[in-house]
Amino acid sequence: MILYSAPPSYYSMIGRLALNTAHVSFKDHHMDIHVRKEQLAPWYVALNPHMTVPTLVDGKTILIDSQDILHLAATLAGNQWLDVDLNLSPQIETVVKTHYAIPIERLTFCKAMMRLPILKFIFPHALGSIIKGLQARLPNAIDPAAVQAKITLNQSRIAYFTQGASLEEKMAVERNRVSVYLDQLPTLGNFLFGNKPSSADIVTAVLFGRLKMIGEYALVTNHARGLALDQWFSRMQQQAAFQQSDIWLRFKWWQILLRG
Ligand SMILES: N[C@@H](CCC(=O)N[C@@H](CS)C(=O)NCC(=O)O)C(=O)O
Numbered sequence: 001m002i003l004y005s006a007p008p009s010y011y012s013m014i015g016r017l018a019l020n021t022a023h024v025s026f027k028d029h030h031m032d033i034h035v036r037k038e039q040l041a042p043w044y045v046a047l048n049p050h051m052t053v054p055t056l057v058d059g060k061t062i063l064i065d066s067q068d069i070l071h072l073a074a075t076l077a078g079n080q081w082l083d084v085d086l087n088l089s090p091q092i093e094t095v096v097k098t099h100y101a102i103p104i105e106r107l108t109f110c111k112a113m114m115r116l117p118i119l120k121f122i123f124p125h126a127l128g129s130i131i132k133g134l135q136a137r138l139p140n141a142i143d144p145a146a147v148q149a150k151i152t153l154n155q156s157r158i159a160y161f162t163q164g165a166s167l168e169e170k171m172a173v174e175r176n177r178v179s180v181y182l183d184q185l186p187t188l189g190n191f192l193f194g195n196k197p198s199s200a201d202i203v204t205a206v207l208f209g210r211l212k213m214i215g216e217y218a219l220v221t222n223h224a225r226g227l228a229l230d231q232w233f234s235r236m237q238q239q240a241a242f243q244q245s246d247i248w249l250r251f252k253w254w255q256i257l258l259r260g
Pocket of ligand 1 (some may be wrong): 008011012052054064067
């Protein structure tokens with residue numbers, strides 16, 4: 001099994017943490033999505049037409065979304081995870097679904113631009129040059145619809161970064177979304193739903209790591225059940241699987257610049 005993952009990538013972290021927590025062994029193939037932009041390379045596009053990380057390749061099976069990798073990990077974990085418990089599975093699924101509705105990218109980039117205003121110019125410019133590169137390859141693309149979808153996605157990213165409400169207002173919307181997510185989290189045992197992990201622990205641990213990294217962890221500690229949630233996250237961080245999965249709690253510029 002090969003996981004194509006980028007160290008700083010949020011959804012790659014979900015893939016790594018899910019597989020490690022399920023004790024599934026895999027080869028982690030590091031992708032440079034920032035400097036060399038390997039997600040746009042033809043060999044990778046052939047694997048994952050969405051040009052995103054992570055991708056999991058297991059023989060002829062190719063999974064191109066972290067949700068599918070999470071689901072595979074839960075299946076392989078069997079009764080080691082609480083996802084198999086029919087009483088709990090609908091609630092676990094709801095937590096996972098609600099998590100995937102949070103636009104992590106907006107949360108991360110809004111905060112970055114608030115901290116370092118020059119990024120307000122750098123991000124749209126960088127996305128603009130990616131769009132130009134994608135447009136140039138459109139006529140000969142094997143999957144033109146996928147390339148067009150990526151162009152449209154990057155155009156909508158530029159629009160979000162440059163138009164509409166102020167960054168503070170956009171950030172307030174995203175903070176509120178995270179708080180609503182926290183409201184529905186149970187703290188029923190060592191793990192969220194009891195004494196075994198579930199898919200909900202995986203996505204929430206990666207989300208909390210991101211909140212720490214961007215300086216928004218107060219959303220957790222100031223929450224009505226902040227103490228219990230913070231204690232849960234401390235226990236998660238002590239798990240061997242968490243430590244093996246390179247969940248970023250701090251932003252490592254040098255790692256991005258050196259290898260992406
Ligand atoms: N729904 C996808 C989203 C994956 C995704 O957006 N990955 C980001 C990194 S966290 C990415 O590959 N960005 C590179 C790009 O869009 O060019 C999943 O859950 O796997």
